[in-house]
Amino acid sequence: MTTLPKRIIKETERLVSDPVPGISAEPHEDNLRYFDVSIEGPQQSAYENGVFRLELFLPDEYPMEPPKVRFLTKIYHPNIDRLGRICLDVLKTNWSPALQIRTVLLSIQALLATPNPNDPLANDVAEDWIADEDAAIAKAKHWTALYACRPPPPSPTGPSETNN
Amino acid sequence: MYVPVMTSCGHNYCYYCISNWLNNNNATELNCPQCRTTIGAMPALNVSLLQTLESLIDVLDKGDPEVASLLAAKEESMNEYKSDVAKNGLYRNVFDNTAVAVVDDDDGVARCSNCHWEVEGSVCPHCHARMRGGVEEHTFNSDEYSDSELEGLEQNLDEYRVRSAEIIEELDSVVGDSDESLAEALDRRFPTRQPRDFLHDEVTNLSDEYYDENKYYRHSSRITSTSEDEEFDSEMDGFIVNDEDDRCDSDEQTDEEFNDVLVRSGSIIRRHGVHKTQNTTGSSGSSDSTDSSNSEIEVIPSTHVNPLEEVSLSITDDEEELRDNRTSSDSHNSDFYEHNDGDGFVSGDSLDDSRIIEIRQHTRKARKKQHAFRKRKFMVLESDDE
Numbered sequence: 001m002t003t004l005p006k007r008i009i010k011e012t013e014r015l016v017s018d019p020v021p022g023i024s025a026e027p028h029e030d031n032l033r034y035f036d037v038s039i040e041g042p043q044q045s046a047y048e049n050g051v052f053r054l055e056l057f058l059p060d061e062y063p064m065e066p067p068k069v070r071f072l073t074k075i076y077h078p079n080i081d082r083l084g085r086i087c088l089d090v091l092k093t094n095w096s097p098a099l100q101i102r103t104v105l106l107s108i109q110a111l112l113a114t115p116n117p118n119d120p121l122a123n124d125v126a127e128d129w130i131a132d133e134d135a136a137i138a139k140a141k142h143w144t145a146l147y148a149c150r151p152p153p154p155s156p157t158g159p160s161e162t163n164n
Numbered sequence: 165m166y167v168p169v170m171t172s173c174g175h176n177y178c179y180y181c182i183s184n185w186l187n188n189n190n191a192t193e194l195n196c197p198q199c200r201t202t203i204g205a206m207p208a209l210n211v212s213l214l215q216t217l218e219s220l221i222d223v224l225d226k227g228d229p230e231v232a233s234l235l236a237a238k239e240e241s242m243n244e245y246k247s248d249v250a251k252n253g254l255y256r257n258v259f260d261n262t263a264v265a266v267v268d269d270d271d272g273v274a275r276c277s278n279c280h281w282e283v284e285g286s287v288c289p290h291c292h293a294r295m296r297g298g299v300e301e302h303t304f305n306s307d308e309y310s311d312s313e314l315e316g317l318e319q320n321l322d323e324y325r326v327r328s329a330e331i332i333e334e335l336d337s338v339v340g341d342s343d344e345s346l347a348e349a350l351d352r353r354f355p356t357r358q359p360r361d362f363l364h365d366e367v368t369n370l371s372d373e374y375y376d377e378n379k380y381y382r383h384s385s386r387i388t389s390t391s392e393d394e395e396f397d398s399e400m401d402g403f404i405v406n407d408e409d410d411r412c413d414s415d416e417q418t419d420e421e422f423n424d425v426l427v428r429s430g431s432i433i434r435r436h437g438v439h440k441t442q443n444t445t446g447s448s449g450s451s452d453s454t455d456s457s458n459s460e461i462e463v464i465p466s467t468h469v470n471p472l473e474e475v476s477l478s479i480t481d482d483e484e485e486l487r488d489n490r491t492s493s494d495s496h497n498s499d500f501y502e503h504n505d506g507d508g509f510v511s512g513d514s515l516d517d518s519r520i521i522e523i524r525q526h527t528r529k530a531r532k533k534q535h536a537f538r539k540r541k542f543m544v545l546e547s548d549d550e
Contacts, residue, residue, distance in 0.1 A: 064188040097185050098197035 004032050008058060011101050023105045025056065033058040037069070037105060041148065042113040046140035047075070050148030054084075054108070056101065066095035067104060076136070076143040078117040078126035086111070087121035166241035168214055169207040171196050176210055179245050183255045194258065206259050209245075265295045 012032065015025050022040040027033070035056040041047030053072040059065050069091060071084030079087040090099060090107050120126030129136040167179035175198040177185075186194050186203070194203045221238070224231045248254050265274040265283045274283045281290030288295065 061188060064184055094200075096195075096197040096200065097181070 005062075007063060008033065015102060020102050020106060023102070023109060025101060025105060033062075035101070039105060039109050039112070041144060042109055045113045046115075046137045047077075047112045047144050047148065050075075050144035052112075052148050056105075058101075063097040063099075066091050066099075067101060069104065069108065074143060074147040076125060076140040077112065078115050078120045078122055078129045079111060081122045085121065087119065165213075165217070166238040167245045168210040168217065170210040170213070171201075171203050171207045172205050173199055173201040173203070175199065176213055177207065178241075179207075179209075180241060182207055183258070186258045187256050206254060 012027055019025075022042075023037070025035045025037045027035050035058075037054040037056050039052050039054060041050035041052065050073075052075060055070050055072055057068045059068065069086055071080055071086065073084075075084075081087075086108060088107060088111055090096075090104060115129065117126040117129035120129075125136070128139070165176070165178040168176050169179045169182060170176050171182070173196050175196050177197070182197075185197055189195070195201060196203055221231075221235065224234075226232070226235075264277045266277050267274045275281060276283050276288035276291060276293055276295070278293050279288065279291040281288055283289070283295060285295075287293070
């Protein structure tokens with residue numbers, strides 16, 4: 001692997017030294033462009049108390065191209081499909097090199113707080129969401145408890161195996 | 165940041181970085197990474213920021229190897245910028261290589277504003293310019309006209325519709341009466357009308373009693389086919405001369421060979437026969453065919469496409485004459501060649517050298533006759549129709 005761009009090194013350093021509350025991102029040791037990410041469910045949302053695991057990859061063209069982010073934990077959300085792909089403008093058309101890993105992860109956390117069923121990726125979830133929001137939120141809470149609520153991880157690799 | 169440039173929205177970037185972004189960004193708009201404002205003009209070199217940078221560098225310890233590498237990198241970036249300026253290629257020409265898709269009002273097709281090529285997608289397939297702002301959907305914009313103008317346009321359209329309906333009605337009535345030629349009616353209705361020559365002439369030559377709507381159209385189609393025939397004749401002219409040269413040597417041919425020639429000249433004979441029919445005012449079927457070769461002629465498909473196809477072929481005296489010519493090859497009659505219009509195939513056995521010159525002279529004359537004959541032909545056809 002060629003030398004890592006200065007920008008990625010700086011971003012990584014800052015993510016570790018000055019982490020965003022509720023978000024952690026650590027690069028893999030064998031690939032510094034690949035990050036293990038966990039995001040806490042925002043308070044007063046259906047995903048409260050959940051800890052969601054994601055993977056993040058910085059393509060070669062980063063920061064001219066957006067990072068690739070995917071949910072690993074199952075989640076009931078209209079803008080996140082069964083494979084964990086995320087429908088978020090800053091990850092696609094609205095990417096800007098002024099954005100960083102931390103801002104992207106913050107955007108994802110904000111998306112958990114405000115699901116947008118009118119621009120869905122998981123159509124079935126969005127339909128449920130529009131038809132009966134309360135029931136959908138209840139189901140999201142149930143899924144969060146089922147898949148994302150692990151008691152404080154007993155070991156560093158604790159929550160990963162069961163959540164796939 | 166070695167070469168600071170500032171966008172129109174006031175944000176500063178390294179020249180290399182912003183150039184990279186503007187060229188790599190697949191979005192339709194060139195935009196500022198900070199505020200997403202569309203960048204319409206090239207970011208300009210921020211000289212004051214550059215001076216600040218220089219003064220900062222001055223403070224640094226030049227002996228430090230890190231500072232040395234920094235200065236080398238700065239030098240490299242500055243040279244790159246200068247060379248881009250020199251070769252007029254700032255920002256890799258991204259501002260020249262972009263265009264706006266303009267939708268053609270006439271056909272609704274989006275076109276590249278650089279080269280007017282039809283644009284599909286976000287890149288011009290001709291000049292490879294990226295489309296800024298995407299391909300906009302341009303539909304009829306009622307704002308281009310005021311309400312009153314639109315009403316006026318609609319009224320005009322209605323008036324035209326009513327008027328054209330009136331004209332059609334009027335023409336129908338005129339044609340129905342049929343005691344006035346359509347050409348005259350049209351002239352009267354539209355005084356400024358310029359009659360198309362061939363139509364007008366032919367039409368007025370024909371007597372009025374043939375006018376009804378359908379016949380008028382049939383006339384016009386026939387007139388057209390006549391002119392085609394004449395073109396065909398002129399093409400055949402050169403061919404005949406050669407043909408004569410080839411054939412004139414063989415004075416004697418067998419009956420079979422002659423029949424073969426007859427087959428090919430079937431159309432001439434037909435025309436000939438009709439000529440006769442006309443003289444005898446439509447006495448079609450006055451067949452006195454006694455020879456087998458004559459009956460054979462009846463079923464020969466004509467090699468010419470001419471308007472006489474539907475007229476039944478009648479064996480006439482002239483063809484008897486033709487048969488006589490065959491049996492007594494010495495008694496040539498130059499009239500025969502005249503009647504045969506000089507086009508098509510002429511049988512070789514009926515020619516001898518002394519006649520060729522004469523025939524050639526006749527050919528010209530015959531063509532004139534033929535022309536006059538064609539005009540008369542219409543009369544025949546019409547009387548047949550009655």
